[in-house]
Ligand SMILES: Cc1cc2nc3c(=O)[nH]c(=O)nc-3n(C[C@H](O)[C@H](O)[C@H](O)COP(=O)(O)O)c2cc1C
């Protein structure tokens with residue numbers, strides 16, 4: 001029996017949890033027609049199999065029709081959910097993993113233009129900044145119906161084989177009643193704390209009556225809204241005690257903060273560059289003072305911090321949620337004393353940001369997450385060992401090398417720079433985005449452990465590749481910044497990457513022109529603004545930096561808004577002209593013939609990259625497949641055909657930005673899905 005505190009069992013009422021690690025509720029937006037079907041089940045099953053003790057499924061599964069999903073949530077108000085839930089719970093139980101589900105009514109945190117177009121309801125008319133619906137103020141019959149809905153949904157979950165449920169009470173209807181900021185009701189459900197909690201007590205009573213005493217019922221709630229006029233830590237503790245006093249709540253899952261704005265949400269769920277485990281001690285205080293079983297998650301990305309949380313008695317169960325999206329095998333690797341092999345969560349929060357843009361949750365550097373039905377988390381060895389040459393050690397090249405090495409191939413990598421990393425190495429130069437380098441470092445360690453040979457400072461030409469006599473050559477040479485977008489004056493501009501790399505010094509009065517909309521423009525702007533310069537960030541789009549997305553935008557805004565920075569949307573930089581020491585920017589718009597001229601001493605352009613593909617085209621005639629990739633084979637996981645050129649010597653593939661400018665996830669996914677079948 002292991003002495004590791006993380007691996008000790010925990011008795012939660014009548015349920016034995018086999019260790020102290022859990023996945024907290026998070027909706028990855030994988031439901032199909034509101035149901036947790038095969039993709040959903042496969043996602044949880046792989047984590048259950050790898051040893052996590054408890055997986056809290058769903059996130060905000062809707063108990064009522066007028067709580068329409070904001071990010072493709074499970075519709076717990078439909079009876080047809082039961083058999084799908086049963087398949088999910090059976091699959092997890094087969095591996096000894098406990099399964100629960102989070103139920104909620106979103107209140108005003110949704111929009112009336114979703115689902116059945118019913119008005120959102122809340123204890124006040126005030127809208128939530130993030131979701132924008134002006135809600136109807138709840139009336140008596142809404143309350144009666146919603147309480148009933150909670151009980152019905154809880155019963156469905158019990159019938160589906162869930163070990164328990166968790167009520168969501170941070171930013172949703174339940175705590176919209178609690179918080180003075182969102183409750184303007186008078187009478188039984190407004191005013192005193194007792195009144196503001198009445199709705200929750202009635203829900204809890206109704207659920208208990210329906211599911212009985214043995215079924216586990218917990219609550220994930222804000223014990224400190226950290227918001228002007230909101231629930232204070234003192235009131236949060238009172239709430240915690242009152243929940244305990246009901247005698248009906250089996251665990252507390254502690255949240256600190258408010259989620260009604262993007263910055264608020266980001267403080268609750270910190271992204272990269274923000275402090276690890278910022279609310280852990282607070283959760284520990286709640287545990288100490290209230291004495292109920294206590295769970296908590298918020299950027300506890302590494303095993304050492306998780307272990308500390310248990311050893312110090314701060315938590316009973318420690319949530320490692322994004323960490324499990326990055327690596328489902330955490331518990332297995334702890335047990336096998338392979339903690340160093342855990343693929344680190346780098347806090348990029350690509351996963352969460354995507355669901356707020358109507359996407360599904362995908363991990364920036366684990367493309368198998370959410371694709372468990374088609375992509376492996378563990379790479380199977382190949383039947384035949386091949387000689388694989390990879391050119392370029394950016395994210396695509398490093399993933400190709402890792403996967404090829406895991407397949408048992410003999411792998412050689414050429415890289416022109418002195419180190420691996422490509423654009424990620426540059427990105428990670430900013431202190432705030434330093435965690436990104438783990439994407440490369442983890443792959444480097446995996447490669448070195450499997451004997452991959454690296455040739456740095458080597459700008460590989462065709463003959464270098466041919467000299468290796470490869471069976472497979474993979475070109476992952478990335479791209480060069482593309483700034484050639486003006487009708488005049490392209491020679492007068494710098495690229496965002498020039499600034500990030502430190503190759504070009506910041507000017508004093510700078511126009512950052514961004515029509516790519518990704519991180520590079522804001523990252524360059526942040527560096528320029530920090531030097532004390534005036535920066536104007538201009539985009540022809542309706543909003544700036546659309547690909548950065550909501551939570552990732554928060555640290556940028558915090559770094560930019562207190563500096564001399566302005567944002568200009570819907571204007572297009574057309575040309576640049578030298579005028580003495582300055583550069584005249586000719587600015588127009590796609591909306592009219594309007595133009596104006598303004599002066600800057602530096603213009604920085606962010607317009608993606610142009611593929612560095614010369615080597616690929618040099619090698620193409622000598623390859624067996626003439627570079628051809630059969631897309632169906634790629635998508636459906638079959639070997640690639642190699643019969644295009646009978647005289648060819650090797651298979652040739654091109655991946656990542658060497659094909660076209662995309663993002664880190666796309667580059668790594670390109671590599672995984674190609675190389676897993678080589
Ligand atoms: C894709 C995604 C969806 C989430 N959805 C929910 C949700 O519906 N309900 C909830 O309580 N928390 C949700 N969360 C928050 C997580 O439960 C967790 O609190 C958060 O990710 C911080 O923990 P971590 O740092 O271990 O990831 C979500 C997180 C992610 C990544």
Ligand code: SF4
Pocket residue numbers: 322323325326344345346347348349350351352362363364365366
């Ligand atoms: S996208 Fe980033 S934050 Fe989300 S799981 Fe992956 S590494 Fe972690």
